[in-house]
Amino acid sequence: MEQLNDTTPQTNPPAPVGDVVRDQLADLAKRGIRVRTEADVQRDQERELQRRRGLAVRALEQQLGPRYGRSCAGLEQYEIYHEAQAEVVARLRYILEHELAGMARDGQSMIFSGTVGTGKDHLLAASLYAACERGYSCDWTDGLTFYAKFRDGIKRGDLEQDLLKAYLKPDIFAISDPVPPAGQVSDYGLQMLKRAVDERYRFRKPTWLTLNAKDPEEAAGALTSVVFDRLADGAETFACFWPSYREVARKRAKERREQGFKDASKGGPAQAGEAPARRAQR
Numbered sequence: 385m386e387q388l389n390d391t392t393p394q395t396n397p398p399a400p401v402g403d404v405v406r407d408q409l410a411d412l413a414k415r416g417i418r419v420r421t422e423a424d425v426q427r428d429q430e431r432e433l434q435r436r437r438g439l440a441v442r443a444l445e446q447q448l449g450p451r452y453g454r455s456c457a458g459l460e461q462y463e464i465y466h467e468a469q470a471e472v473v474a475r476l477r478y479i480l481e482h483e484l485a486g487m488a489r490d491g492q493s494m495i496f497s498g499t500v501g502t503g504k505d506h507l508l509a510a511s512l513y514a515a516c517e518r519g520y521s522c523d524w525t526d527g528l529t530f531y532a533k534f535r536d537g538i539k540r541g542d543l544e545q546d547l548l549k550a551y552l553k554p555d556i557f558a559i560s561d562p563v564p565p566a567g568q569v570s571d572y573g574l575q576m577l578k579r580a581v582d583e584r585y586r587f588r589k590p591t592w593l594t595l596n597a598k599d600p601e602e603a604a605g606a607l608t609s610v611v612f613d614r615l616a617d618g619a620e621t622f623a624c625f626w627p628s629y630r631e632v633a634r635k636r637a638k639e640r641r642e643q644g645f646k647d648a649s650k651g652g653p654a655q656a657g658e659a660p661a662r663r664a665q666r
């Protein structure tokens with residue numbers, strides 16, 4: 385008869401879990417079945433993250449257009465030809481590498497002000513790509529498009545609040561030249577810009593912008609206007625007052641032409657890759 389109070393174990397002690405799993409994995413491997421490990425899951429998640437960031441960068445590129453594409457508007461492509469640029473680029477590079485997280489958390493803005501053609505939008509685009517590649521959602525527009533979208537939206541009967549929502553969503557919202565020459569923007573447009581900027585400020589979300597100004601005084605004037613005084617509060621400002629890139633490029637092209645002319649009058653134009661000694665023999 386079965387002894388109900390017999391407490392002696394009827395089976396061997398259980399095998400350690402690790403051994404069981406190893407055996408099962410070995411068995412599955414023999415049958416050609418591959419099991420996804422924790423490392424596989426992590427690698428796939430990392431790939432998915434990279435894929436999404438790649439798509440976000442491409443979407444940003446589409447907004448910015450080919451002139452400010454990823455491969456031409458990076459900090460690496462930004463040429464330094466004036467000492468003030470070196471300082472601005474060094475500071476910006478430091479921010480993008482070390483201070484982006486803090487800026488995004490505290491809603492600290494960045495303002496690039498300066499004369500036309502100094503590369504403010506190039507630097508803004510480079511900053512947006514850097515932020516986008518680190519996983520921040522970024523959105524860009526230029527001032528005139530911002531105003532036009534409101535005009536068109538209101539004509540269609542859209543609600544202001546709905547139109548504004550799009551500008552409040554991204555972690556970083558960038559706007560180029562929100563202060564167009566006087567008379568180009570209606571009071572209503574400016575009021576909408578003020579609302580977008582103020583709401584972002586309230587939610588501690590950074591707004592980055594470029595401002596064209598002929599000198600630092602004019603830039604300061606634009607910043608203390610009703611729209612920007614809050615945004616400028618605690619913002620990182622970059623004063624870009626140096627000769628325009630186009631001017632420098634034109635000067636270089638002229639110098640090259642003159643040099644070519646001198647060469648031609650000496651011994652005919654150099655052919656690509658031709659050594660000077662060879663040309664002298666001709």
Ligand SMILES: Nc1ncnc2c1ncn2[C@@H]1O[C@H](COP(=O)(O)OP(=O)(O)O)[C@@H](O)[C@H]1O
Nearest residue numbers: 451461462463499500501502503504505506629
């Ligand atoms: N220092 C620079 N190095 C290389 N390209 C530059 C530089 N500054 C400006 N550019 C180029 O010149 C063009 C005009 O610059 P942009 O950023 O639009 O100037 P801004 O916004 O100050 O008017 C862009 O194609 C930009 O990439």
Ligand SMILES: [Mg+2]
Nearest residue numbers: 504505560594
């Ligand atoms: Mg510009």
